[in-house]
Amino acid sequence: MEGYPEGYEEEIDLVEEIDLLTNNDDYAGVDEDLDEDDQMQLLILQQQYAQEIPEVVKNFIIYFHRNILENNVYELHGIYENSFNRLTEKFYAKTPWPEADYIAPLVNDDQVFLTLYRELYYRHIYSKLTPTIEHRFHSYENYCDLFNFILNSEGPVSLELPNQWLWDIIDEFIYQFQSFCNYRSRLKNKTEEEIALLRDNIQVWSCYSVLNVLYSLITKSRITEQLLVSKHGGDMIEAAGEYGSRTLYKMLGYFSIIGLLRVHCLLGDYTLALKMMDNIELSKKALFARVTACHVTTYYYVGFAYMMMRRYADAIKAFSHILVFIARTKMYHTRSYQFDQINKKGDQMYALLTICIALCPTRLDENIHPHLREKYGEHLIKMQRGEEGLQTFEDLFLYACPKFISPNGPNFEDPNALTQTIEPHHHHAKIFLSEVRHQILIPTLRSYLKLYTTMGIDKLSAFLDIDAETLRTQLLIVKQKSRQQKWTSGTLLEGEYVTTSDLDFCLKQDMIHIAESKVGRRYGDWFLRHINKFQDIIAGMDLRN
Amino acid sequence: MSNNKSLLTPSPLNPTFRPDVIQSLIDGVDRYNPDNVSILEEYLSTQLQNEEYDLMANLAILKLYQFNPHLVNDVVISNILVKALTAIPNPDFNLCLYLLQEGSLSDDNVSKLILLQQLLEEARYQEFWEVYEKDDTYKDLSMEAVGFDTAIRKVILTAICMAYQTISVDLLRTYLNYPKGDTKFETFIQSQGLTTKDDVIIINTNYDNEAKPTVIRENIKFEQLTKVIGYSNEL
Known part of the structure; x- marks a missing residue:
């Protein structure tokens, strides 16, 4: 916290009682078109309110503003990740931050700063309070202002922000879009006024406007060109151009690609979602790994898209990778303000991983297997018990799937729409579960096949208490489902069909011939890890000497 | 194949x-x-x-x-x-x-x-x-x-070829929906490279219908060892 006004910590404790003063909702929802009287009123309110803003918050805002002007990314990092959240806990746990108009005098009415401030202001309302329809509209307008400033100023803007914040801007923009779509889909308990507002403003938070922002950021930053150069070589400066060579544009462009991955998943377009990633390689060195939240988001949506495309082996790989990462870095992000969110996503991914494992039995990394067994072991057993397991599949799916959106909202002309709620997740769950239903009997059949090397159709159908033709059908399903498209090289969408099961068989007329492939013990991995551990111990002892 | x-x-x-x-x-x-x-x-x-x-x-x-x-x-x-x-x-x-x-x-x-x-x-x-x-x-x-019917027949035949090495003519005919005695059936399976012997159709072994037991051995790549080799320098 170098450079922060001294005594800041103590000051917070001293002004604790001011907390009460800010519990005051009078300033919420200032109208836009004000006549002169109202203007005067506002000015008086502004002055009154300015006095109510705790001194420490005022200082913080002034300090924040100065660092924005100076593009001091290092300080901004601390302000953004620590100070803002600490002050929130102290003063604004249950109320919004002061409205931008009230703090305007503190920052010389700096419009750019106020737009950035509002970004935080609305984000705080979304995360800690319940946004009203006005908040939703104004936040959208504020994002429009922010992106207009970035995209349509004369030449590139000189603003610099920490990567974390840039990611959060894109992430929050999409979150609020998704939140708005769900809000709009439920007309049931809305007032006439709210419904009228929604009907008259269909361009607000529309799919096209959101996609437009993300694609514009990608084009402006020339991020695709930059990624191609970093992959195949070439002149980076030329590829990046005037805008793309600035971190702000480059990172916003990059995060917009991940943003599109997410938006397309929310819309159920899984191929297009993965196609967005054409120029991004999934590796630890990729840019997305610089911001943990982005890293986690990327793998969650890549894994989810693979799962919905029946590519369970690829999904398992994606989920395992990021869950191992989360498990290994746990101690680092416990302090992060996003700890809870990352944990929640992690837990959802364990649920998705369980679904995938049930559909495509696979050995898991030993860093995550115990946790999965502890958390979802019982689910997994249920899921392999045929028909009765379907409910468990559905429960886990609905718990762990993204919050799907219905892009168009209700038809306001249709009187029935007022009482109906559009629930896109049921649409997706239904299709996914029909897929699961096809293969729900496979585990039972597999467990029998494992016991034999040859077996007559008649005999096995007698064991299973089904007729011979049904058994043939089941065997064909087992065969089809044991082949999956799996990535080997190239873009994420590419892949070839390979065997993903350790159990295989063939039929010679009425006789089943069964073959099981066994995995030899993996010594290498074990030894390597222990050699590393041992080396660390030795290094530790050396240090002490 | x-x-x-x-x-x-x-x-x-x-x-x-x-x-x-x-x-x-x-x-x-x-x-x-x-x-x-x-x-x-x-x-x-x-x-x-x-x-x-x-x-x-x-x-x-x-x-x-x-x-x-x-x-x-x-x-x-x-x-x-x-x-x-x-x-x-x-x-x-x-x-x-x-x-x-x-x-x-x-x-x-x-x-x-x-x-x-x-x-x-x-x-x-x-x-x-x-x-x-x-x-x-x-x-x-x-x-x-x-060509919808033919395309579906190909989907079905592929599934059969993945699972069977030999299958009775009658069974396959039913799966492919050809009435008994329809010569189009013969033409179709020949065009797909299958042969008939007595009342049985023979499907050559392929990746999917081979079913050979295997042992998957671990494959340690050189990159995994670089760190360990590095330690030897420190000795």
Whole structure:
């Protein structure tokens, strides 16, 4: 916290009682078109309110503003990740931050700063309070202002922000879009006024406007060109151009690609979602790994898209990778303000991983297997018990799937729409579960096949208490489902069909011939890890000497 | 038949017959422009006539429908789904369904096609043909897709070739829906490279029907050892 006004910590404790003063909702929802009287009123309110803003918050805002002007990314990092959240806990746990108009005098009415401030202001309302329809509209307008400033100023803007914040801007923009779509889909308990507002403003938070922002950021930053150069070589400066060579544009462009991955998943377009990633390689060195939240988001949506495309082996790989990462870095992000969110996503991914494992039995990394067994072991057993397991599949799916959106909202002309709620997740769950239903009997059949090397159709159908033709059908399903498209090289969408099961068989007329492939013990991995551990111990002892 | 590749192939991401116009359209932001829907719909008609199939382009149509409900053309949706049936066991059919509006799964034609999909995915081939032939709607739905019956027969035959090394002629004939004595059956299986001996059809071994027990051994790559080799320097 170098450079922060001294005594800041103590000051917070001293002004604790001011907390009460800010519990005051009078300033919420200032109208836009004000006549002169109202203007005067506002000015008086502004002055009154300015006095109510705790001194420490005022200082913080002034300090924040100065660092924005100076593009001091290092300080901004601390302000953004620590100070803002600490002050929130102290003063604004249950109320919004002061409205931008009230703090305007503190920052010389700096419009750019106020737009950035509002970004935080609305984000705080979304995360800690319940946004009203006005908040939703104004936040959208504020994002429009922010992106207009970035995209349509004369030449590139000189603003610099920490990567974390840039990611959060894109992430929050999409979150609020998704939140708005769900809000709009439920007309049931809305007032006439709210419904009228929604009907008259269909361009607000529309799919096209959101996609437009993300694609514009990608084009402006020339991020695709930059990624191609970093992959195949070439002149980076030329590829990046005037805008793309600035971190702000480059990172916003990059995060917009991940943003599109997410938006397309929310819309159920899984191929297009993965196609967005054409120029991004999934590796630890990729840019997305610089911001943990982005890293986690990327793998969650890549894994989810693979799962919905029946590519369970690829999904398992994606989920395992990021869950191992989360498990290994746990101690680092416990302090992060996003700890809870990352944990929640992690837990959802364990649920998705369980679904995938049930559909495509696979050995898991030993860093995550115990946790999965502890958390979802019982689910997994249920899921392999045929028909009765379907409910468990559905429960886990609905718990762990993204919050799907219905892009168009209700038809306001249709009187029935007022009482109906559009629930896109049921649409997706239904299709996914029909897929699961096809293969729900496979585990039972597999467990029998494992016991034999040859077996007559008649005999096995007698064991299973089904007729011979049904058994043939089941065997064909087992065969089809044991082949999956799996990535080997190239873009994420590419892949070839390979065997993903350790159990295989063939039929010679009425006789089943069964073959099981066994995995030899993996010594290498074990030894390597222990050699590393041992080396660390030795290094530790050396240090002490 | 090569033994190291599965008989299954994913729907190509960039089929060779795809015209440049379509390629640039679906690669860029033009894919969101509602004015382009007719170009893509015409391309679908070409696919239907020429027995070609381009999943990515068809998904682009459904995407435009998703954003612009006033453009939706039910016949086009049915045609896309009919084509997707011929790509089973690829996930194409479901990928299309995910893009449809909530509630449209219960539309008459869509739910009829979903029934066909279920029967094919669950390898209930005999039932598939019964359902398909009993209801005239299906003939109408698949009318525009030239060679639909043959394409479905190929889907079924692939599934059989993956599982069987030998299969009785009668059983395969039932799966493929040829009446007894129909010479087209002989012609079809010969065109697919299968031979008949007595009453049994012989399918050469391939990647999928081989079923050979194997032991997967771990494969340690040099890169994994670099750190360990590095330690030896410190000694």
